[in-house]
Amino acid sequence: KQEVTQIPAALSVPEGENLVLNCSFTDSAIYNLQWFRQDPGKGLTSLLLIQSSQREQTSGRLNASLDKSSGRSTLYIAASQPGDSATYLCAVEAIGGSTLGRLYFGRGTQLTVWP
């Protein structure tokens, strides 16, 4: 069974710092990896999707990398802002089985950026 782990569980930093959030997964047979943001009491917002054939994706101040062979992904946030405060979730879509598109989620990294 695919297991996804996110480190650290929580992170508190001053505004302006560059951050790295880590995600690891146990089975490298994946279609893709997706990073989400979740604000308190809200739903999940998709940030970046990396297909298994890709090494990285960028959107604004966010950059996500994927090393499928080692089962790792990182989300890099440049020049962090208080508005980045949220929980960041990593999820992988595993190959195999009958559930097309099923995502396996990590427990998230709760990020606080203080002014």
Place this chain on the structure above:
Amino acid sequence: IAGITQAPTSQILAAGRRMTLRCTQDMRHNAMYWYRQDLGLGLRLIHYSNTAGTTGKGEVPDGYSVSRANTDDFPLTLASAVPSQTSVYFCASSAGTNEQFFGPGTRLTVL
């Protein structure tokens, strides 16, 4: 409608009552999913549907049922609610093995 909508936003329910959570998407995605999110356990898949007319069981299906009569709607029914079903429920959709989009969630409390 833009994306995925869920109703109700929140609900308090007596144990033993029947409840249907509604989910509608307007993106014509073939696949839809129901997850529950619990503190300390993360998101877990309840049921899924790869295409209209088909459904399947996820990781935690007991006590829940779904139907997929058309592409847009994917309701989740609790036949006889129990307190352990207190959770936040998220509906999601995707076009095959592509980006998955989530609804705003339904916060359900079973007393």
